[in-house]
Amino acid sequence: MSATPPPASPDPAFIRVKDLTKTIGEQHILRGVTLEIARGSGVAIIGGSGTGKSVFLKLVMGLIPATAGSIEVDGVEITKLSERNLGQHRRKIGLLFQDGALFDSLTVEENVGFPLVEAGMRDKEKIRQKVKETLEAVDLGEHLQKLPSSLSGGMRKRAALARAIITNPQCVLYDEPTSGLDPVVADSIDHLIRRTQRRRGITSVVVTHDMKSLKTVADQVIYLREGLVYFSGTPEELFSSKDDVIQQFVEGRSGESS
Ligand SMILES: Nc1ncnc2c1ncn2[C@@H]1O[C@H](COP(=O)(O)OP(=O)(O)O)[C@@H](O)[C@H]1O
Ligand SMILES: [Mg+2]
Known part of the structure; x- marks a missing residue:
């Protein structure tokens, strides 16, 4: 009997983004975003209105082209894929738009x-x-x-x-899934997102402006600011941060939150 090789262990990162930039017209929306999202984890992306959170999701989905940098999803560099192979890539990902x-x-x-x-x-x-x-x-x-x-x-x-x-799908991207919902319903949707991630092992990326959601949906929080990752860490690390900019954002005093 021939020995079967051990299965290749999957990359612990489902999404790996390096020096990602996106310019639309004259506007430098993402200016060098580097981050990793672990396979099967729940990640929240926060940031002021217009900081490029939705643009980031569209880039990961392969709906719009990157200006420069690398986006690896499930081990595949997607910035260089043909339209046909992008179709295959998109089938790995579910996308929940803001309005459903x-x-x-x-x-x-x-x-x-x-x-x-x-x-x-x-x-x-x-x-x-x-x-x-x-x-x-x-x-x-x-x-x-x-x-x-x-x-x-x-x-x-x-x-x-x-x-x-x-x-x-192996991953679901949620764009502000609880906006416009009352707090009780929002909380039930947050729990459903978490349950979906845990029970099905789906990597979930949740763009949210709701600080209450973070502890429910996220193992890791990424704060985008001025086109860069300003903070990446656990919700607990975010909430206990002594950084002025982070504190202002978390408390909704920055005038930045959407
Ligand atoms: N298709 C587009 N054409 C021109 N500008 C765009 C387009 N999509 C997004 N933008 C601009 O990019 C910036 C980031 O947008 P977006 O990702 O929607 O922000 P948010 O963080 O609120 O989701 C905004 O200034 C927006 O006006
Ligand atoms: Mg948005």
Whole structure:
């Protein structure tokens, strides 16, 4: 019997960004961002309004090109991929836009099943089953036939989250998932994000302006400021920091927070 080689141990970083810059027109939005996001971890990205948090997510997703620098996702340098290989890259990642972006004219069931249909799945029964399972995982199993307009804000987020995870992505990017929700609903969404990350081992990157969310969703917090990583550490390290800029931001005194 021939000996099988031991499996290569996966890179502990799922996302590794080095000297990333992004310039749009005359505006230097990211000016040399270097960071690592551990596989299976929960990471929060914070920073003032307009500091490039959404731009950063779009770069990681491969939706817009980097100006310079490196973005490695799951061991693949994505800044040099062809459009076709970018498609493969994007399938590893679920993206939850700020507004959830559900299709208004489709039911919850159709919305959540949409990525499966798009990925070429044709077996209606299989799709139904997978949609049902996924909606149950986000505590929305009873609302399959509803239209998004008849759901509450929190329920729409849950449906959008189900749609983002139905293809079993390795990573989900959340852009301000709790904005516009009341604190109780926001907290339930934060817990759902954490549960999704832990139970499914999904790397989760959460852009948020909500300091209360950090302890729930994040093992690591990255604070972007003036196009650079100003701080990276645990939520506890952030909250106990003596740095003036960090304290002002955390306490919402900087006029920077969105
Ligand atoms: N497609 C675009 N064209 C021009 N400017 C853009 C574009 N997308 C983002 N920007 C600018 O980049 C900056 C960062 O935007 P964004 O990443 O959305 O900030 P935020 O941190 O609030 O998410 C802002 O000044 C915004 O105006
Ligand atoms: Mg944004």
